[in-house]
Amino acid sequence: MITLGSVSALFIISIIVLIAMQCSKTPDYTSKYLEDKNYDGTLCHSIQYRSGDKRYMLVGPRMSIGSTIVPGSHDKRDSGKIPILVVQKSLDRETAERHSLVLTAVDGGKPQKTGEMNILVNVLDINDNAPIFSKDVYSVMLDENAPAGTTVLQVNATDLDNGPNGEVVYSFSNSMDQNILNLFDIDQTTGEITVKGSIDYEENERYEIEIEASDKGIAPLTSEKSVIIKIVDVNDNTPEIEVTSFSSSIPEDSRPGTTVALISVTDMDSGLNGKVICAVNDDVPFTLSPSIKDKTYSLVTKSLLDREKQSKYDVTIVAKDAGKPPLSSEKTISVVISDVNDNSPVFSLSPYTFYVTEANEPGTSVFSVKAVDDDENDNALITYHLLRSEDTVSSFLNINSETGDILALKTLDRETAERHSLILTALDGGKPPKSGEMNILVKVLDVNDNPPVFATDVYSVMLSENVPIGTTVIQVNATDLDEGPNGEVVYAFSSSMNQRLLKLFDINPMTGEIIVNGLIDYEEKEKYVIEIQAMDKGLAPLATEKSVIIKVVDVNDNTPEIEVTSFSSSIPEDSRPGTTVALISVNDMDSGLNGKVICAINNDVPFTLSPSIKDKTYSLVTKSPLDREKQSKYDVTIVAKDAGKPPLSSEKTISVVISDVNDNSPVFSLSPYTFYVTEANEPGTSVFSLKALDDDENDNALITYHILRSEDTVSSFLNINSETGDILALKSFDFETLKTFQFQVVATDSGTPSLSNNVTVNVFILDQNDNAPVILYPLSSNGSAEGVEEIPRNVNAGHLVTKVRAYDADIGYNGWLLFSL
Template sequence: MAVFRRDSLVTKQLLRLVLLHTAWEVGSGQVRYSVPEESKHGTFVGRLAQDLGLEVAELVSRMFRMVSSGRRDYFEVNLQSGVLFVNSRLDREELCGQSPLCAIDLEVIVDKPLRIFHVEVEIQDINDNAPAFSVNEDSFIIAESRPPDSRFPLEGASDADIGTNSLLTYKLSPSEHFTLDVQRKNDQSKSLVLVLKKALDREETPEHRLLLTASDGGKPELTGSVQLVITVLDANDNAPVFDKSVYEVSLYENAPNSTLVMKLNATDLDEGINKDVFYSFNNRMSTKIKDIFSLDINTGEIRVKGNMDFESQNTYEIQVEAVDKGHSPLVGHSKVLVEVLDVNDNIPQLAVTPLSLQVPEDAPPGTVVALISVSDRDSGDNGKVTCSIAPDQPFRLVSTFKNYHSLVLAEAVDRERVSEYKIVVTARDEGAPSLSASSSILVPIADVNDNAPAFPQPVYTVFVKENNPPGAHLLTVSASDPDLRENAFVSYSVVERSVGEQPLSSYISVHSESGHIYALQPLDYEELQVLQFQVSARDAGLPSLCGNVTVQLFVLDANDNAPAVSPAGSVRGSPGPELVPLSAGAGHVVGKIRAVDADSGYNAWLRYEVQEPGAAGPFRVGVYSGEISTTRALEEADGPSQRLVILVKDHGEPALSATATVSLSLVESPQAVKWDSRPRGGSEGPLIDMNVSLMIAICSVSGLFVLVIVVYVGLRCHPGPEVMCGPGKATVVCASEVGSWSYSQRRAGACVQGKAQPRMISWFSAPTSLTLQRTGRGRWNPISHQMRKECQNNPILIGVILLP
């Protein structure tokens, strides 16, 4: 039993170690897949989310994203299934060339919490490239004197694949004179030699055509071929021979031009001119090699004449020939293998991938700002790279995997102090001398909405003349917000309230973007003198902040009302001429013209005059009273009747006027005056008799006027605080045609002087219409009031008194 427990304990410990190792592998994020090249779009690669230990349902909420190192997006992840699939065509030869290992590194990032996984996808080679020769037809010239077993080197085919897919086998079409000898130098190099197995006879066969076929080791195998054209010549018996069949040499990639690579040496056993040789490159050699190396035809010296790049090609195979100068020249062949050595001539490459456009100023330390990947095309120490940033910035670099780094926030930032940071990332390799490269990333700091819009002044005051056109621009308010973008985007609106019985929005409107305030309807001074309202400025932040400003709109009076003439003095109201006794002396009052003007101030100050002074005869009219009186004693020579046209004008600019026509009949006995007043071009108005009731009304009005003056003096001596506006009651006192009194109660705006009693008086029995309103410091100023209209249709308007 003890042995069984010991074995169980050991088993548990081993299981714990296995689980710990598995958790370490998952935490490190090392996942490897493989996929064949040329896979179609959508080809399954692996269950990435499952292999990384991530829940598929959380991929979107955790902002799952994948970054490849400096390459196209060859792979994509289905966020609904977590499957990694091929996104675009994969060509291993294009990606990695002849490299035996071809892999693409992917970096997977998830948030909440932040984790970074590294995935390596190996691209497997398939046999998609057939062997290819440099030419379709290769020509040889062979003297018939060449003995059997003579050897003629051939250029082999090349295959872009790797592994077994690039292992080539060669086959020569059947021939009684030639055979093919393949010699393997190593796994990557084969020497093809065309061997003469039977002596040639030019007279029998002057030309031989053979087909050389190359087959790779793929399944299915692919082939390529070249036509060999052999011309048989008669002449020179010995071809030049090099002292080495293969020359090997090493050069640094930065070797300057004219550097000696190799000096060739070939000898010919013939004598005389057939022994002299010259050197040349094989005609089948690529132009790229000819651009890099030069060959002296006389000395056989090969020198550098172009730029070599280890990162592009690290070996060169140069086919050279030695040709004698015989009548039928013979050729000797050799090969020079040049190995290129690496130097530190490539600066590191930086790739910066920002994770967000802006960093909020309230972002906590540790927030990942960007991903940085570095690479260097050099090899060995020349390709090892380290990264760094300036130490005086609130950021730091964290190494994640191989040449991958994360730029994270090291401390809190303040946008009002620094709105953006320019971070310079420096990558430096370990070569001698060391090379470095820098890349800058601009990190803007995002604003938070912590400032409310503010107006430059607490109150706006504007004066607008009445009768403005609808839609007229009154003024513009403007608020500023030191925040950015939507937090600083200010929209304007009116704080709604009631103006009388109408909403404020029926009078004015505010453009939400520009702050322009427009009048929606013509303003009438006789109805509204002051309009006070508030405009709100609100930003577009979340949550939004706002500020208010008060606007005081004063309406200015315009002379838009002509004087209105009212008939007066008649009790019966029957038409007919005014009867004037001949016994009337100078200064005798015949009648009175009564007119009112709905305007205020000078626009309501009326003046009376006879339109044609020469036709007035012994009559005149009071300039401001409107009373018609005699200028002298009447005589029979003045005629039986007189007709006066009275012109009533205000003092506005331009002045408005009305006319009244008065017919006077001179009689022996005094009677009540009957007269007619009408506007020019109008119909005859009723003539009103002067009776005792009128006299009683005039006396009452005079007494009331004295009472008003006494009240006015008393109020003027009583100081009051600042003015506030509020509602009040208006009592309108009017006289009817028969002299009776009528009263009507109306709601109207009254001026309240602190806590004192409001006072406003409109007086119309004086020579001119007068409306008084008490202002600050006990003063009374003339104003207009809409209550005048209450009695415009009544025969006699005695006065309007506004009381609380």
């Protein structure tokens, strides 16, 4: 295989073939490829021939393009011929990447022998092809406001070369405007053009971008192409409203169709996005009228105006385009309605009644009138006039034409005339002026010249204590000869009343009822004197005062109170009857029978109450002997009851503790005691125990034990624990020596003087198998149990030889004997 390289578009191939022929053998060829790319166009290639044990290698010389295969001269050292393969015209890799040749070598023998060689020529690439774009024209539509990173278009170019010469990279042309470079970017590998900046149709509708496709050859080749980007308008501009002419104020009598303002609207978008429709809010008496000029409107009145109903309108102009979705904007203008004198003065009431107090001061204002005109400024400026009549009252009344104050020229007398009628006219300042009238009725009011008078000279009442809040104590009554408020009477306590009484009583200002407002306590106060006043409702009210005497009636509302003034909480159980335990005093805040108290105590206690010399004082004393061992504590309940109806009572319980006296001797739990003790017991250990009880307490019940010593020696080897009553054996017992004995134990308490008791203790010794049997017969001469008995010869079986007798000191099973040979 031969690979053809190139430098500067010249292709040189030099092939040197060494052919060695042998008659008997067919040559075997092996090709080895060596490539040396020199800038002078030299290509080195070697062909190696191998036949038998011979091996040759030849390197071909440099050959120029245009040479043909020419036989070479013989080498002196080899008889082979050298064929030279020469390129006769330029090779094109893009047309054919490889060429296959067969080289045949023929020797000169007879018969001739030949050898063949397959040659594969690979044509190497040089960068002789520029990239070619896949399209002649690149054109694309792009929405304005497309987000950064949006793919606009992907261009594609191919290069017929191979390797790096055929790898294409993309870029913008160096002549590109910087503004376009800020808007777009291109991926050099994929040719993808993406959005980089903000695309605005209103700024530019079309962009032409020059892009380049370059290969990666050492001397790269480049192609350029234009990409046309047409921006698609998006509805991103809200309509703009401009008021080009505006009359901020128009008269209220303007006819429908009167022009108020000229409006123009613009929208930067195109097509439907830039088509604008205008309207105003429906709640105003205005409308938009299209003008001859495009996108221009007139704001005109569409109905009659009335400033008195509404003096100002906020007209909102809404401009909306036809885009999807549509965009809109608003502009509000304020139109003021100017006044026209189209309203007459109006009084709030007609007829109107005024009240004038009799005995008024002459020359002062007695009342005032007021008319209103819905117009404004001079059209609403009102003057007042009083129409004279035959009624004499108009001769002593006058009116202030600007303020409407009516003045009395002399004093009015209610008793002479209670009412008067007048006609009043109000004129506005319009041109021509408008007027309004009002009928006035003047009523003369009474003067408060009579104070209230109580119906009774003396008010006195009895009131039980503790009556519920809201109970009526008494009702007072007063009258006033005046009329109206001057004759209406209200009741109250005097301002000098004690604050404490105000917490106990209240008075109904309308009816004069005095009611209970707090707790009435006879024990606190037996009588109350309340100052009340009756007052009319005149502007300058007149008042009269009166005293009400309230006498409180006692009610049995206090339970007796028990107080222990002296108390011995503990008394000895040997106290004699009549011993004082406590001093008791009782008290009741009520009076009379309600305060009389009787005392008693419960019957189930050995105590009683003994009245003392001092009133309502008692002594609690014992009434019978006490025994602490039967009951050590008494709860004594003292009951105090008064003589009221119904009676009230109270209780107090005191606890009396009975202290101990040493009046009980110790008592043993058994008498006599019987104990069984096994013989051969361990000396010093407890063999049995005694227990005595004492019904007294503390030291009187503290018991000690001792053995009552006697001449009997058995008691000498027993000892007793004085505190616990445990009896210890000082030495072992022997049943065979002593089988039973008795002794006395004394229990003594620690009282003063002490009391004691004794008990008999019977002790039985129990046998143990501690004695071996002893043979009494037969005995040998030396006393051993080996006896010798003589018997006749030839005795028969069953013959009695001797009788054996034995003894065991133990008893029971321990003393039973069993004999055997």
